[in-house]
Amino acid sequence: KAGVTQTPRYLIKTRGQQVTLSCSPISGHRSVSWYQQTPGQGLQFLFEYFSETQRNKGNFPGRFSGRQFSNSRSEMNVSTLELGDSALYLCASSLVQGEPATQYFGPGTRLLVL
Amino acid sequence: GDSVTQMEGPVTLSEEAFLTINCTYTATGYPSLFWYVQYPGEGLQLLLKATKADDKGSNKGFEATYRKETTSFHLEKGSVQVSDSAVYFCALSFYGNNRLAFGKGNQVVVIP
Numbered sequence: 567k568a569g570v571t572q573t574p575r576y577l578i579k580t581r582g583q584q585v586t587l588s589c590s591p592i593s594g595h596r597s598v599s600w601y602q603q604t605p606g607q608g609l610q611f612l613f614e615y616f617s618e619t620q621r622n623k624g625n626f627p628g629r630f631s632g633r634q635f636s637n638s639r640s641e642m643n644v645s646t647l648e649l650g651d652s653a654l655y656l657c658a659s660s661l662v663q664g665e666p667a668t669q670y671f672g673p674g675t676r677l678l679v680l
Numbered sequence: 681g682d683s684v685t686q687m688e689g690p691v692t693l694s695e696e697a698f699l700t701i702n703c704t705y706t707a708t709g710y711p712s713l714f715w716y717v718q719y720p721g722e723g724l725q726l727l728l729k730a731t732k733a734d735d736k737g738s739n740k741g742f743e744a745t746y747r748k749e750t751t752s753f754h755l756e757k758g759s760v761q762v763s764d765s766a767v768y769f770c771a772l773s774f775y776g777n778n779r780l781a782f783g784k785g786n787q788v789v790v791i792p
Contacts (some may be wrong), residue, residue: 599778601780608782608783609769609780614778621778622778624779656724658778667778668726668729671723671724672723673723
């Protein structure tokens with residue numbers, strides 16, 4: 567079974583631009599979560615989608631948004647990019663919500679904002 | 681809020697040495713606890729987990745026991761290999777919630 571895939575793997579943008587990252591979960595997984603990883607703040611939860619609905623949201627500004635499609639694929643969007651948005655963005659999928667679900671992570675998208 | 685604390689700083693040790701990485705948590709209620717490992721240039725992989733007090737998670741020679749009385753979930757391995765060099769993250773989540781709260785992570789470097 568294929569793992570979680572994320573595209574693109576690397577991105578360079580300039581301040582003020584917007585960016586869209588994509589995540590394809592493991593087949594059959596309906597929950598997709600997004601995390602931001604930076605050297606200073608570590609791993610921080612952005613949001614979770616389950617059956618096309620946002621179920622949880624972390625403490626990030628409204629510039630960060632996401633959505634999930636009927637095939638469980640998810641996208642996250644960051645508008646009006648700031649230098650501090652440079653990070654590794656990780657997507658994780660899991661089979662169900664309701665149990666202490668094992669989350670499977672993708673390799674991440676590394677975003678550099680200049 | 682719920683949080684996870686890992687010991688400060690990288691861990692450098694020789695091959696076949698004993699590894700311990702401390703993890704303590706603060707949470708309202710009884711979370712599930714996890715150890716994830718991140719190899720260079722890769723995403724996170726689940727190493728082991730425990731869902732209730734006194735549970736022991738184990739995988740690939742690594743072990744951790746859920747200690748409710750000390751709110752801890754320390755990771756141990758009896759004899760490390762160079763291939764164990766990676767960053768290790770302790771994390772928690774609650775039943776019905778896939779939101780993981782992570783510790784800062786510990787870089788482990790194993791020297792041949």
